[in-house]
Amino acid sequence: MGFVRNCWYAAAWGSELRGEPFHARIIGEHILLFRGEAGQPIALSDTCPHRFAPLHMGKIVGDTIECPYHGLRFNAEGRCAHNPFDPGKRLGAARVRSYPVVERDRFIWIWMGEPERADESLIPDFPWLNQIDIYTMSGEKIMHQPLNYKLILDNLMDLTHGQFLHPTTLGNESIATGTLRTWQEGNRLYSNRWNPDGAAPTLFVLPAVVQAGDRVDYWNEMRWDAPGAYYLEVGVTLTGRPRAEGGFLGSVHMLTPVDEANSVYRYLLFRTFAPGNDEVTKALEAIAEHAFRKEDEPMIAAVQARMAGRDFWEMQPLILKTDQAGILVRRTLDRLRAEEA
C-alpha cells in the first residue's frame, strides 16, 4: 500500500498538453499541468490556497495560471505573481506547490517527491518513441482503468496468461515454454523469454512477417522501471536466422497510479514490419484495445474486487516459477517505499 514518491511518473503524453489547463490526479494528488509561453511544461498543485478552487478551471495567462474564483495568478514556481485586489503588495504566503517536470520521449514526466532530489538522469529512456523514420507507429492511446497499478504490473510482467486470457488475440502456447531469463540492474528489471524453433504465432502470420506452418524463433523481451514504465518487444524470425531478417512489435506501456484503486494506462505500439500500412496499424490497434479492455481489464477488476483492499503479501499468494519478474517488481516497489518511510 502507498506509493513511492521519489521517482518520475508519466503525467501525460506531451500531446495531451495543448493550450488548455490539464488536470491529472497522480498518487492521490490533484495536479495542474499547462504549457508556458515558450511551450515549456509547468506542474503545480491544482488547489488554490485561497478558497481551494481547482486551478485547472482557470485560465493560462503567459507563464501563470489565473484562479477561476478570485483571480490570483501563480507562476511556474507556484508563487503568487498577481493579486487583483492589491496589485502592489507581494503575497509571500500565497503559494502552491510546484513539481519538477520534464518533457522527454513524448511523455511529460513529473517528480512527486522532494524537489531537490529530482534527477533528470533517472527518467527511463524510450528512444523508440522518437524513431519515426525506423518504425511504423500506432497512435498514442490512453485508458482510464478502475485498477490498482500493481495488479496491472502483475499482468504485464507475466505473459503466460495470454494462452488463457487472450486465446484468440495475443495468446500463444509457446509463451509458456522456452527459456526465461530475468535480471535486475539497479531498479531496472529485464525479463526475456526465448522460444526457438516453434510454430509461428498468429500475430505475425496475419501481417505476413512469416507464413503459417513456418518454424520460427520467437522472442518476448521486457524492461521495467519503477514505478510503471514498461517496454515490451515481441518478435519472430525463421528458425536460426538473424533477428533482423524477421520482425518485431514493440510497445510502450506507461502506468500512472491515480489512487489505490485507479490508474491511467498510456500505451503505444510500433513495428518493423508492414511499414506505413494503415490497415495493419488499425488491426494491431484493435487487437490491443480488445485484449487490454475486454480481456485484461475485467480479469484484473475481478481480482481487485476479490482482494477487497487486503494486502497482496498478507493474502499469501502462491508463487510460480513464471512469477519471478512480477515478484521482483513488487519487491522493488516495496523496498523503494520502505527507504522513503
Ligand code: FES
Ligand atoms: S480561490 Fe483562488 S483566488 Fe480565491
Ligand SMILES: [Fe+2]
Ligand atoms: Fe494481458
